[in-house]
Amino acid sequence: MTFDHEPLLRTVTTIDRAANAYTERLLELDPGFATELGRPGHETEYRDYAPAGLKARADAARDTLAQLAALEPVDDVDKVTLHAMRERLGLALEQHGSGWQLAELNNIASPPQEIRAIFDLMPTATVVDWENISGRLANVPAAVDGYISSLRAGASSGLVAARRQVLTVIEQCERHASTDGFFASLATGAALDSTTPDTPELPAGLKSTLVANADLARTGYAALVSFLRDDLLPLAPDADAVGRERYALASREFLGSAVDLEETYAWGVAELERVIGEQSAVANAIQPGASIEEAKALLNGDPARQLKGTEALTQWMQQLSNAAVADLAGEQFDIPEVMRTLECKIAPTQDGGIYYTGPSEDFSRPGRMWWSVPEGEESFATWAETTTVYHEGVPGHHLQVATATYQKGLLNDWRRNACWVSGHGEGWALYAERLMDELGYLSDPGDKMGMLDGQRMRAARVVFDIGVHLELEIPEQWGTGTWSAEAGYEFLRKNLDISTGQLDFEFNRYLGWPGQAPSYKIGQRLWEEIRDARARKDGAAFSLRDFHTQALNLGSVGLDTLKEALLEH
Structure with missing residues (x-):
């Protein structure tokens, strides 16, 4: 059985227009955001990474909040938009006021990664595409210079990332700056995408320009390495813990909800023990x-x-993903035909990690699951990764992100494209993993063990992240005293069944990106609580597929907004 449906339509409201205008402003301020959406124009440019660029984004949020203050919602969609924008934009102003945006630096989600990663999303099918890539390569040094100016401003106020993060990013940037690094390889390997043997070659002049501009990009990253090593590293604190005030703000960013950190920490400890018990039964x-x-x-x-x-990994991912789409479409989820394509790819980097990138607005670029394989890793266990495909693909991130992209007639541009809350998005993906177990797709005990391993990792991250950054007491079953990074590493080693390279990457990620890692499991907790509350509220009329459809049609919102939308409206 298959099921298809047309996008929902509604009249654009004054609140929608304000949200759309804010999104357009964000697109003007961040050409990389336009590239993510597949929007034409400004393909060679970067956002302003300097303090003035950060201020411009804050001013845009402030102006939009002032505009929204005078508006009244006309329907439930407007109510959700208003609630979500007030929460997200208000928090953005708090973050800007904290000053920590000037010191943004970690091993996974900061400007050094962002400046490079945008090339992964740029099309390579035509000569014009490669001209755009060449132009953006030439603009890498200016983007890096802006970022350095922000780091200098942060340092002048005593705001500097931890020494461990600075050292890690230095290593990453050195690789990109090398003669065989990402930029050099991008230029030397430039070719038009095609499956036909008579595909024309890139013009020789363009190839030469690409190589020259890749050298400029390498020079920009070399300058960043010098600044980080010579100027910032001597100022970087040894302590990894960010403290309660900064952590609480970060936690709200990733959840869209202010949770009781001590209660959540205790829940994480108990949840970890429960999952380990499940694993023992499966063993x-x-x-x-x-x-x-x-x-x-x-x-x-x-x-x-x-x-x-x-x-072999790519083929296996693709086959499993295709099967999930075919099975679930029309049964547990409404999946329009245009959303049923998901590409599984090996990432061009070797940093570790698995991630999803959404489709372009017209779906000409499909959603993609990327696997960043660390150097030297050649063996992969399907039992451990089956649940990962469901997490990143269907019914996880792909179904979530692509649905929001698809519902152009229902959701304004900000709701569809500009609002992403980790606790909502990653919480949904973990919810999706458990759902696939409930639906029988993990009946094989090996695949079930893999899912539980993932759940165990996410529960351990709640304990590690809150415990280390707030320097709480170590649970007696895991040690004594208060948490330190070193004690945390051993704890992770016991609970994360991954390679040493992946473990080191994850360890640095949690320390440098506070509040993000726990948002997965905490988000899952809140998603399941909301679903169960909705089932109690609806009684015999409750439909799981209808609940999924309504929830996904909201787009990504903070978890407080999600709760209000699904339980109060």
């Missing part, structure tokens, strides 16, 4: 009497559950 099902570690060893020793090489 016994794999082999009676087996420990979790013994059961995993059996799974890893099964040739049928192993993949060799990234090509």
